[in-house]
Amino acid sequence: MFESLSYLALQQYWWAIISLLGALLVFLLFVQGGQTLIYTLGKNEAERTLLVNSLGRKWEFTFTTLVTFGGAFFASFPLFYSTSFGGAYWVWMIILFCFVIQAVAYEYRSKPANVFGQGTYEAFLFINGALGTILLGAAVSTFFTGSAFSVNFSHITNPVDPVISRWESPYRGLEAAINIQNLCLGLSVFFLARILGILYFMNNVDHDIIQTRAKKSLIYNTVPFLLVFLVFLALLFTRKGFAVNPLSGNVYFENYKYMHNMIELPWIAVMFLSGILMVLFGIVRSLITAGYSKGIWLSGTGTILVVFCLFSLAGYNHTAYYPSSYDLQSSLTISNSSSSRYTLIAMSYVSLLIPLVFAYIFYAWRSINRDKITSAEIGRESHIY
Amino acid sequence: MFENIDLSLINWSRGQFALTAMYHWIFVPLTLGLSFIIAIMETLYVRTGQEEWKRITKFWMTLFGINFAIGVATGIILEFEFGTNWSNYSWFVGDIFGAPLAIEGIMAFFLESTFIAVMFFGWNKVSKKTHLISTWLVAFGSNLSALWILVANAWMQKPVGMHFNPDTARNEMLNFWEVFLSPVAVSKFLHTITSGYVLAAIFVIGVSSWFLLKKREAYFAKRSILVAAVFGLISSLMLIHTGDSSTRQIVHTQPMKFAALEGLYNGQEGAGLVAIGIMTTAPGDTNSRNVKDFTMHIEIPNFLSYMAYGKFDAFVPGINDLVDGNDKYGIMSVAEKIDRGRFARESLAMLKTARDKHDTITYNQLKARFDSKEFKDNYFRYFGYGFLNDPESVIPNVPIAFYSFHIMVGLGFYFLILMSLVLFNLFKNKLEEKKFLLRMCLFTIPLAYIASQAGWVLAEMGRQPWVIQDLLPTMAAVSHINTSSVQITFILFALLFTALLIAELSIMFKQIKIGPR
Numbered sequence: 001m002f003e004s005l006s007y008l009a010l011q012q013y014w015w016a017i018i019s020l021l022g023a024l025l026v027f028l029l030f031v032q033g034g035q036t037l038i039y040t041l042g043k044n045e046a047e048r049t050l051l052v053n054s055l056g057r058k059w060e061f062t063f064t065t066l067v068t069f070g071g072a073f074f075a076s077f078p079l080f081y082s083t084s085f086g087g088a089y090w091v092w093m094i095i096l097f098c099f100v101i102q103a104v105a106y107e108y109r110s111k112p113a114n115v116f117g118q119g120t121y122e123a124f125l126f127i128n129g130a131l132g133t134i135l136l137g138a139a140v141s142t143f144f145t146g147s148a149f150s151v152n153f154s155h156i157t158n159p160v161d162p163v164i165s166r167w168e169s170p171y172r173g174l175e176a177a178i179n180i181q182n183l184c185l186g187l188s189v190f191f192l193a194r195i196l197g198i199l200y201f202m203n204n205v206d207h208d209i210i211q212t213r214a215k216k217s218l219i220y221n222t223v224p225f226l227l228v229f230l231v232f233l234a235l236l237f238t239r240k241g242f243a244v245n246p247l248s249g250n251v252y253f254e255n256y257k258y259m260h261n262m263i264e265l266p267w268i269a270v271m272f273l274s275g276i277l278m279v280l281f282g283i284v285r286s287l288i289t290a291g292y293s294k295g296i297w298l299s300g301t302g303t304i305l306v307v308f309c310l311f312s313l314a315g316y317n318h319t320a321y322y323p324s325s326y327d328l329q330s331s332l333t334i335s336n337s338s339s340s341r342y343t344l345i346a347m348s349y350v351s352l353l354i355p356l357v358f359a360y361i362f363y364a365w366r367s368i369n370r371d372k373i374t375s376a377e378i379g380r381e382s383h384i385y
Numbered sequence: 386m387f388e389n390i391d392l393s394l395i396n397w398s399r400g401q402f403a404l405t406a407m408y409h410w411i412f413v414p415l416t417l418g419l420s421f422i423i424a425i426m427e428t429l430y431v432r433t434g435q436e437e438w439k440r441i442t443k444f445w446m447t448l449f450g451i452n453f454a455i456g457v458a459t460g461i462i463l464e465f466e467f468g469t470n471w472s473n474y475s476w477f478v479g480d481i482f483g484a485p486l487a488i489e490g491i492m493a494f495f496l497e498s499t500f501i502a503v504m505f506f507g508w509n510k511v512s513k514k515t516h517l518i519s520t521w522l523v524a525f526g527s528n529l530s531a532l533w534i535l536v537a538n539a540w541m542q543k544p545v546g547m548h549f550n551p552d553t554a555r556n557e558m559l560n561f562w563e564v565f566l567s568p569v570a571v572s573k574f575l576h577t578i579t580s581g582y583v584l585a586a587i588f589v590i591g592v593s594s595w596f597l598l599k600k601r602e603a604y605f606a607k608r609s610i611l612v613a614a615v616f617g618l619i620s621s622l623m624l625i626h627t628g629d630s631s632t633r634q635i636v637h638t639q640p641m642k643f644a645a646l647e648g649l650y651n652g653q654e655g656a657g658l659v660a661i662g663i664m665t666t667a668p669g670d671t672n673s674r675n676v677k678d679f680t681m682h683i684e685i686p687n688f689l690s691y692m693a694y695g696k697f698d699a700f701v702p703g704i705n706d707l708v709d710g711n712d713k714y715g716i717m718s719v720a721e722k723i724d725r726g727r728f729a730r731e732s733l734a735m736l737k738t739a740r741d742k743h744d745t746i747t748y749n750q751l752k753a754r755f756d757s758k759e760f761k762d763n764y765f766r767y768f769g770y771g772f773l774n775d776p777e778s779v780i781p782n783v784p785i786a787f788y789s790f791h792i793m794v795g796l797g798f799y800f801l802i803l804m805s806l807v808l809f810n811l812f813k814n815k816l817e818e819k820k821f822l823l824r825m826c827l828f829t830i831p832l833a834y835i836a837s838q839a840g841w842v843l844a845e846m847g848r849q850p851w852v853i854q855d856l857l858p859t860m861a862a863v864s865h866i867n868t869s870s871v872q873i874t875f876i877l878f879a880l881l882f883t884a885l886l887i888a889e890l891s892i893m894f895k896q897i898k899i900g901p902r
Contacts, residue, residue, distance in 0.1 A: 057506055060498035063457065068490030070464055075487035078479025078555075085465060086472020086864035093469060093874050096462055097881070103458035104885055107450055113895035115888040153554040154741075156477070156861075157734035159772050163473050163865040164554070172870060339480045340550070340557040350488050357495045364499045364519075367511050382443055382902070383450065383505040 002348040010344040011334045012316065014076035017351055019311030021069040022140070023304040026189060028062040029136075030200045030296065031055050033193030035102075035129035038122060041201065041213045046375055049110065049384070052125070054204045054373045055197075056106040056385035061361070063103060075347050079151065079337035080322055083165040087149045088139070088173025095135050102128035106385045130190065137189030139173075141182040143314040144236055144258065146325035147173070151332075168326040181239070184232035191225035192279075192303060199286055199296035206372035215287060222283050236313075237262070242323035244333050251320050251331040261317045268316075272309040278302025397871040398470045398863050403845070404875060405462045407838060408882045412456030412889075414837050417531055417578055418585020418620070419449045420524035424517075425612055431517045441605055442520075444901035445589065448893060450505060455889045459882060470871065474852055474862035481547050481558045482537050489533035497526030531581070532574050539570035541853050542844070543638040549765055551736050551755045556856070569634055573844075576627035579620045580837055583800055586617025587826075587833040590807055592897055594826035597817050605901050607811065614808045621801040628797065629692075636693040636701075639854060641779060642847035644704045645786035647689060650676055652703035652711065658688035661791065664784045677783050704783070708776050719776035726771030729764040769856045778850055786847040789839040796836035803829060 002010065034055045042048035074081040085092050101124035108114045109121040148169040155164050169175050176182045198214045198221065205211070241257020244250070254260065262269045282299030285292055315321040320331035338344065371377070378384055423445050430438035464486060468475050475482075503511060503519035511519070540546075546563030547556045558564065590613050593606035635643045644650075647659055662682030687697040694701075700714055710718030732751055739747035754760050773779065807826060810816040816823070848854060852862040 057502050060457075060501065063461070064490065064494045064498040067461055067464060067494055068487070070468075071483070071486035071488075071490040074464075074468070074475065074479055075483035078475055078483050081468040081479060081483070082472040082475035085468025086470070086475065086866070089469055089864070089866050089870055089874075092465060096465055097877070099461055100458045100881065103461070104454050104888070107454035108888055108892060111451070111892045111895070112899075113891045115891045116884070154734070154737045156473070156554045157730050157737065159730065159861075162772065162861045163863070164476050165472050166865045172866070339483065340553075342561075343480050343484055343558045346558065346561040347484055347487060350484075350491060353491055357491060361495065361499050364503050367515075368502055368506050370510065380509065381506065382508065383447070 002345045005345075005348075007341045007344075008335065010341060010348065011076075011338045013348060013351075014072075014338065014344055015311070015315045015321070015334045017354075018069070018073055018076060019308045019315070020304075021065060021072055022311050023307035025062065025065045025069050025136075026192070026307045027196065027300045027303045028058075028065050029133055029189065029193040030196030030300070031059050031062045032102075032129040032133050032197070033190075033195065034197030034200060035125040036190075036194055037197055037201075037217060038125065040217055041198075041210050043209075043213075047207065047210060048122075049378065050205055050207060050210070050373060050375055051201065052106065052109060052122075053378055053381075053385050054201060057368055058200075059102065059106055063099065066099065072347075076339055076344060077332070077334070077337045078339060079165070080332055083149055083151060083332065083337075084139075084147070084322065086163075086165055087167030088142075088147065088176070089167070090171070091135055091139055091173035091176060095132060095139070098128045098132035098135070102132070109385055129193070133190040133193045134186040135177075136186075138176050138179075138182040138186035140189075140310070141179070141185035141232070142176050143311075143321050143323075144239070144241070145176075145179050145181050146242065146323040146331075147176065148326040149324050149330060150327045151324075151330040181232060181235040184228045184235065188225060188229040188232055191221050191228065194221045195225060195279075195283060196296060196299060196303065199282060199299055202286055203293045203296045204369060204373055206374045218283060218287060242320040242328070242331055244318045244320055244331075244335075246318050249333075249336065251323070251328045251333075253328075257319065258313050261313045261319060265312070265317055268309045268312050271305045275302040275305030275309065279306065392860075394866070394868040394871060395860050395863050397868055397875055399859060401470060401871055401875045401878065402463075402466055404879055404882070405459060405466060406841065406845070408886070409456065409459040409463055410838060410841055411834060411886070412452050412459065413531070414581030414584040415452050415588055416449070416456050416527050417581030418583070418616075419445060419452070419588065420520075420527045421582065422585055422589055422613055422616055423449055424521045424524045425616065426609075427517050427520050429612075431513050437604065437608070440901050441608055444605070445609070446504070447896055448592075451889060451892050451896065453501070455885055458885065462878065470864050470866075471852070471862045472864040474857060476555055477857055477862070478541075478544075478556050478853055480555055481540060481544075481564060484558065484561070485533040485537040485540075485564075489530050493526050493530035493533060495526075497523055497530060500526065528578055531578055535574045535577055536565055536567075536570045538844075539567055539573040540564055542573070542848060543567060543569040543634075544853055544856060545569075548761075549755065549768070551733055551752065552740075554733070554737075556853075569638060572627055572631040572634055576624065576631050577840075579624040579627060580840060582620035583617055583624055583797075584833040584837050586613040586620060586804065587800060587829050589613035590617065590804070591827045591830040594823040595897070596900070598820065598823050598827070602900055603817065607816065610807060610811055610816070614804050614811065618801070618804045618808060621797070621804060624797060625801065628794070632692065639848055640702055641704065641707050642781065642786065642843075643693070644702060644707060645781050645783045645847055646790035646843060647701075648677055648679065648783055648787045649689070649701060649703040650705050652701055652706040652714070654690065654700045655687045655698045656689040656693075656701040657684040657686045658692060659684050659787075659791075661795075662787070664787060677787075704780055708779065719770065719773075719779050722767040722770040723773055723776065725764045726767040726769060726773070728771075729760075729768045730771035732760075732764075766855060769851060769853065769858050769861070772858050772861045773850070781847050781849045786843055789843040789846070793836050793839040793843065796832055796839075800829070800833065800836070 038048050038051050042051045105121040105124040109118055149167050151165050153164055156162050198218045201214050237259040240253040240255055243252055243254035243257050279299045279302035282295040286295035315334050320333045322332035324330040423442055426438055426442040430442055500519040500522040504523050507516050545567050546560040547558050550557045590610050593609040596602045596606040648664055660683045662679045664677040665680045689701055690699040691697050702716055706716050708719050710716050732754055736751040810819050850858045852859050
């Protein structure tokens with residue numbers, strides 16, 4: 001089945017899978033966004049416990065998607081794994097640190113004898129929600145702004161210094177945070193995660209006061225989100241992009257490259273605009289329609305579409321998805337950084353399992369979320385966060 | 386050559402990976418085994434309808450959850466450290482190594498994380514049978530994730546199913562099934578998961594023994610011991626069997642590791658197996674090879690030869706034979722392998738130069754060389770040796786390999802005897818009277834962790850200096866980063882993981898004291 005596809009088609013297929021996993025990850029960051037709102041929406045212990053338990057039943061989906069996103073990137077585009085992770089050391093280490101502290105926070109938060117106290121674990125959740133989302137957004141934005149690295153395969157023959165990929169900035173990826181475009185996408189992801197977190201609470205928590213606070217908070221987060229996201233889009237569509245000559249493989253600057261990609265690939269434009277409209281519609285309907293709680297699905301689907309399109313803009317239409325600002329020709333494209341044809345074919349067969357994974361996630365999600373969470377239900381549970 | 390390489394970076398990077406891997410492995414084996422023990426207990430609940438089994442299941446499930454969370458936390462670091470700290474490795478073998486990691490995510494992690502929510506929160510939301518299926522799926526998911534990471538690790542110990550592509554300067558997969566079903570992978574998987582089952586069984590038996598010693602929850606404790614001891618005893622037998630077959634493979638795939646784990650410097654026919662020994666610096670170490678000798682040891686004559694080759698008089702090569710070579714037994718010296726590895730590396734350098742200069746004739750000649758079987762079998766297979774300067778650098782730390790192997794094996798047999806005694810006394814209904822045995826069970830819990838860690842210490846330190854056996858030494862796999870960056874993250878993770886471990890133990894002890902509800 002996959003054997004009949006060309007090498008380029010397989011690379012494009014895997015870029016689509018990476019884009020999908022990235023998009024799902026951003027949607028699932030509603031858990032992180034919700035974590036930053038525990039003290040905003042919950043004003044007493046009972047309310048906070050309700051919110052934490054609502055999120056706690058979903059945190060592993062985000063975590064697992066992040067791990068799978070990393071594994072899939074490694075398997076399909078190992079040169080990215082080697083270059084970005086080995087180069088932007090500090091950015092990735094801080095992101096990982098944020099996720100390590102999240103993993104234990106839910107389970108240990110309310111357990112007796114947890115040594116550091118409930119407040120510490122709640123602080124872990126906040127750090128994960130705030131720093132994790134901003135840094136992930138900023139890291140993805142470097143797909144458009146570039147990073148200072150070089151790649152030279154000949155180094156492997158040098159016994160003294162055989163490392164192929166080198167980072168050429170002493171700040172090890174932290175320099176991305178001072179780029180305004182990166183910062184805007186980082187903050188966009190942060191505020192979007194909070195919006196999705198609020199919409200999730202509106203869908204899952206049966207508590208009138210929390211619902212009222214959630215609506216108010218939705219407005220406070222939507223305004224800054226729109227502001228920073230529009231600035232990001234303006235910068236993205238007006239900047240020089242990293243284009244690739246399909247014949248020679250040479251990378252060069254092209255004015256308005258990402259706008260050109262949008263025009264030349266109209267399906268991206270349609271999906272992108274539909275996604276934005278769905279995000280906005282989900283928010284607006286949740287604000288104006290009393291008792292409406294499905295906003296998470298509208299805005300969530302919109303988020304998936306928008307993020308999928310951003311990844312597509314970075315990787316398709318002869319574009320370097322991980323450009324080097326230090327040495328243009330070291331930039332990574334889906335062609336020069338991928339696994340071999342054989343590995344991509346083998347992995348493509350594995351990817352056929354993804355619909356099955358979606359199916360059982362859907363089943364399990366429905367089983368647990370059939371009814372909204374209430375304080376009474378938590379009281380009956382033997383496993384509480 | 387070595388003086389130009391930042392050895393401290395390599396050592397700190399190794400230290401950081403070892404730190405995170407060892408912390409991760411504190412929690413994983415309990416998850417692997419306890420998930421099945423819980424599933425068996427819940428099956429008994431569903432089949433018998435006895436509420437006591439539900440109570441037992443829920444108690445162990447609580448401890449499972451506490452352990453699982455920190456296992457997940459420490460695990461995410463490992464996956465990404467392949468990139469952050471071993472970037473050259475990520476490219477050199479990412480085409481093969483990345484696939485199992487991705488499959489692990491798609492096939493195993495999602496299964497585990499999806500159904501764990503049903504397992505913990507579904508008691509009142511789904512039917513009994515659906516809940517039971519979810520619990521079994523969590524167990525299968527956990528073990529499936531172990532499968533894929535162990536396939537990847539086995540490939541590093543014995544690379545198969547691939548070829549080297551000189552154009553991309555990396556190894557590329559040729560046969561997925563050869564990688565997946567490699568005998569080393571099968572043995573490693575079975576040996577590792579059964580070690581987790583034994584550890585979990587000892588954990589359940591030990592904790593239950595504490596209840597019996599405290600004269601609390603006797604019914605709960607004895608039922609828990611029954612399930613765990615039967616499960617543990619069967620697993621122990623499998624563990625010993627798979628350990629034996631794993632060791633036989635090491636003789637062929639990693640002979641240096643095999644010689645090191647027995648402290649065998651000079652090969653011999655009819656070599657004896659050192660059952661117990663204490664190593665010290667040898668007085669006659671004329672080669673300054675840091676040779677160790679035994680101040681005392683108990684040896685089973687000819688048994689090492691039998692264990693390795695199935696013949697009591699077979700020749701087992703020692704460390705000196707492997708380094709210096711032994712013509713009589715057809716063993717090539719490391720110096721020769723270094724020369725051949727350098728030739729392979731220089732051929733690659735010439736090919737790259739020819740390609741850059743568009744010298745098509747030379748390029749095609751060299752490309753043909755890399756495609757020829759003769760070059761692959763006699764030169765490229767020693768590619769990693771080309772990075773080495775000193776033949777003795779292929780010798781791993783012998784005392785660490787020796788002690789970790791003997792501690793693991795000795796404790797493995799002890800666990801088998803202990804579980805047999807526990808089951809015997811349980812069936813005789815005399816377990817509660819055997820205070821000494823119960824105390825032994827309790828104090829065996831840390832020994833199970835020591836044995837488990839010792840196994841990985843042997844597997845990973847015993848193969849040094851290789852990251853990929855014979856193809857890539859550790860020094861050539863490391864990322865191009867500052868030593869200080871790795872030192873800082875090492876300290877941060879050491880502090881964080883230690884703090885989390887303290888919290889985990891404190892919570893675990895408290896939950897045990899509270900007991901089943």
